[in-house]
Amino acid sequence: MASSNLLDWPEPIVQVQTLSNSGTSTVPQQYIKPPSERPSGVTNDPNLTIPVIDLASFSNAPEHHQEMLKAIASACKDWGFFQLVNHDVDMEAVRRMRSAWREFFDLPMEEKKVHANLPITYEGYGSRLGVEKGAILDWSDYYFLNLFPSDIRNLDKWPKIPTGLREATEKYACQLISLCQVLLKAMSSSLGLEEDYLHNAFGGSDGISATMRVNYYPRCPQPELTLGLSSHSDPGGITLLLADDNVEGTQVRKGDAWVTVQPVPGSFLVNVGDQIQIMSNGRYRSVEHRALANSDKERFTIAFFCNPRGDLPVAPASELVGPGSPALYHKAVTFDDYRKYMRTKGPSGKTQVQSISSTMQPGPAA
16 A cells, blocks of 8 residues: 555545534535445344443452453453443543543634644544545544554644643543553453463553544534444454443444443443454454434544554464464454554445455354
8 A cells, every 4th residue: 555645635624513513404415324324214222232341340359350351251252342330540530631622622623723634644633534535424523642652642743722631631541551451451361361461462561552532523414314433343452432421322233233332421431443353363353333423412532542562463362273263364464554444445344354354254243
């Protein structure tokens, strides 16, 4: 893939917030999804709910510890998602993070556009994913930042206004990377691997990568025709989503159904990314998810992505490969190369991870 493809956007960027604030009564053509991808007519099975896992039991009595590991294994196999409670992240840090970034998105458009991004790194203020000309777009704006390791940070991309945003982001990021390291240990143990396996496979304490995307979903005049974010699985390792406590909108694919997440107050929505699917040799599965648009309310979420170091080849753990469990992924790919797919094509279901599989993967979990 030529890097020149990622040097600029193929068409002029129009911020979705500008469209929403214009009072338009119709969705522009470039945001209208094909009928098969639209959310209209989707109904939820009330018996399908995202698992909730209490992290407090991770350090309690041994029998509780084992029960939690079983719960994580079950959630990662059957759903690829779970809501995490009692995670020890300071809720005041969460409140300050939300407040600072909401204030940023409330700034005048000209002040935000100073931070406009380019597809080569995605860092900054943006409104599209992928660089294919004529692509159907999503009804959302975002701000993307590189966080860890510290040498990949570009502080010129960190807004100085509102005052306190940089400090709030730094404190929040430090707490979430610590939480991710706990989760990597728990996932390793639940797979029957050494506790530090995934942590080391991601690059160790000095190599684990983390990025963040603050998502803003403005009100939409015709939410039945579009999506806030198209269906996709996350290309990285694990994602921690701070959901909007007041507005639902995240949907997870379960078989042929789309299950709307009912956020538990104070929780994080955790999901398995493609890199964990590869390292676990398919035992844990990244699952398609998407975001709905809403005609009545704006929605605001913060996604924290914990990823392998960019230059490390990612492959199935040798302990999970054997005569009865052949390697599903024979070609080791670095994360830097892997994520170029989404940066070029945008959200595309699970086509990317399926493209590097050495065998046909199972369909969505029933």
